Amino acid sequence: MREVSHLPHFFGDKNRGGTMKDLKEIVEPLIRWFRENKRDLPWRQTKDPYAVWVSEIMLQQTRVEAVKPYYIRFLQTLPTVKDLANADEEVILKLWEGLGYYSRVRNMQKAARVIVSEYSGDFPADYEKLLSLPGLGHYTAGAVSSIAFGIPMPAVDGNVLRVLSRVTASYEDVLKQSVKTAMEAEVKKIIPADRAGDFN
16 A cells, blocks of 8 residues: 555545445455556565565655665665675665665664574564564565565555545544554455555
């Protein structure tokens, strides 16, 4: 549901009150819209969890068009999680230069080292194990789980929360963790198991 802010209004009458039950009605239109309108982006050409993870971290607080050259250069220089784990900090900071929020890439290297030491360099195909890695919150763990491994876990960010509020006619504060947690739980119920990546 990354591109929900660009969706046409297909949720019915915007003045009509909705409920959580209405969420089931958005699944097929949402996936159909995504498949017909998705942008041709380099990270959508792969299911490699490392590449998916790199893109998701880079896309935090950064425009899509700005990320493209960084993503390509990063993977050309550090093509595997082991390469990232073993890289000099000077190298990774140089690759990140211009993206800002350098704690993101430092946490990526911490996570890469955990993956190498605890999982022999293979990303764990498990949501909870991904969530335990440094720098991976619920959104990123859900995105990697669903896109790379097809695991039906939600990837809910601010844009998604705003759309869900509109669909369900909810006036609750989406900045509250309790509201976000409740909405994530509802989204988890409707994610199609065979198209989790497309849905997210």
